[in-house]
Amino acid sequence: MSDVTLPPLRNRGPAWLYEGNWSLRIGLVSFLIILLAAIFAPLVTSYDPIAIDLAKALQPPSLVHWMGTDHLGRDVFTRVVFAARVDLQIGAIGVALPLIIGTIVGLIAGYYGGWVDAVIGRIVDVIIAFPFLVLVIAIVAMLGPGLINLYIALTVVSWVLYTRIIRAETIALKKREYVLAARNLGFGHLRIMFGHILPNAIAPALVFAMSDFALDVQVGATLSFFGLGAQPPTPEWGLMIAETRSMMLTAPWVVVGPGLAIVVVSLVVSLIGDGLADKVRRLDG
């Protein structure tokens, strides 16, 4: 579509809402703040995330306890901040491992084609046929609860998504002149795949990685909520909600903080994703 067909510019609202660079900037800065808060959690808050103090149980939000206290007298805000360590780790590992594996497999499938591609393609089709969450839950149910098994399940289920993206890009790129030139110069397959094709194929996978990060954080929290992920007393957003759910009638604030944290992380990551997508579009266009 050319720019000519766009409707005339009307009141488009404040600029930061639609300028891709700004959504990237705001997203990255917010993410950095959350990341630093998680890493330096003991400096952000003076309370202990695990020590029990029943005398202070279920206090409503106040200036001393911003998000109130839970049934064991622990400061909810403190636990939300410490939980970011676990939840961001779930997102990071849940994206990094599938991204690396999926990219390598996708490059191989797209570059070599033929029966290699056919076999990989069938495996991808099969894993994609399963509902994401159902397969992750089934795998963790068999392996046993815990974060390590969650990472294994997330990797097994989501590498195929990256493979599909990278494979399609590779097939398109391998006919480009610079790849043909590299081949005529006698470069090895590995050098062409990783040195010439990969840098040009990775952008859409990185954009997808952002929404995948949010999805992984949600799936991690969901599994922990069902008792399959992080185990008590580890502060983790989904687990915190599960532990305090029964107290909700008398103390609704106990489940609000951890849920909001998940929403905020998803929002921030999707801002980065939108910004990246916009950047990629501009580079291509």
Next chain:
Amino acid sequence: MIRYTLLRLAQAVPVLFGISIVVFFLVRLIPGDPAVAALGSRATPELIARVRDQLGLDLPIWEQYLNFLSHALRGDFGISFFYQQDVWLVTVERLPITLLLMGYSIALAVLIAVPFAFLSAVRQGQVTDHALRVLFTIGLGMPVFWSGIILAYILGVKFQLLPITGQGAGGLDTLAHLTLPAITLAISISPILVRTLRSSIIEVLASDYVTTGRAMGLRSRYLNLSYILRNSLRPVVTVVTINLGYLIGGTVIVERIFSIAGVGSLLIGSIATRDYAVIQLSTLIFALLVLVTNLVGDLLYSLLDPRMALNK
């Protein structure tokens, strides 16, 4: 058309085989002896031997798979350790309520998505459009188990508008019981629908026949309903089928939260009772649901739009 149908069916066969292999190997993931794991504290040497024999655990792996496959094709998935009943019966009996919940949620999601997508498209690039986008990004960012709990608290407990547990006694009562779970699911999938519908409506708005209709002086309500909406609703079927896996994931969570006796809550419940055969079959059923829906969706679509079959 017949050629296309046969082609699509032929494409589904290897995937079907693959699904059966994955589901078969799921049980192999159990660390240690699956028989011991399934029996838990009830394990005695005799019981273990019996279960090992029953599961055919002493045979070579490919023979075990063929056994599994031939039994599966006859609907034989063994006996549930927890329910002491045929796994197939335990699971399939719960499928109707799950399907009803999914259908209800899709209907609500479309009802939510269409007006907002329309508003967003008409006000493209304006403040309303941006505000709606932020709102729906938040909707997408809310984990289903959390929004379900919050909605149950507000609508079910605070205002006592809707029942929050179980599936009711059939008919309208069931529909009432499924409303809150369906709203929860609709909130989580409507953002995806809005995104696609919005761009589809924008495309239609810019099309020549809408411009012509406008130039002919058609009333805007007629134009909106009969020209724009009808033509932009076409991608809905595709979006729903593509995101069916996501919807199923949400259904599993929501059934558990609202104690609805569907396949999803059975899957989660069977984890604690180590009812591995039930976990296996419910995973298989959900995968088959995705496969069949995609197949039917594709065929329906090619029936509505014969160009589709030619393109593939």
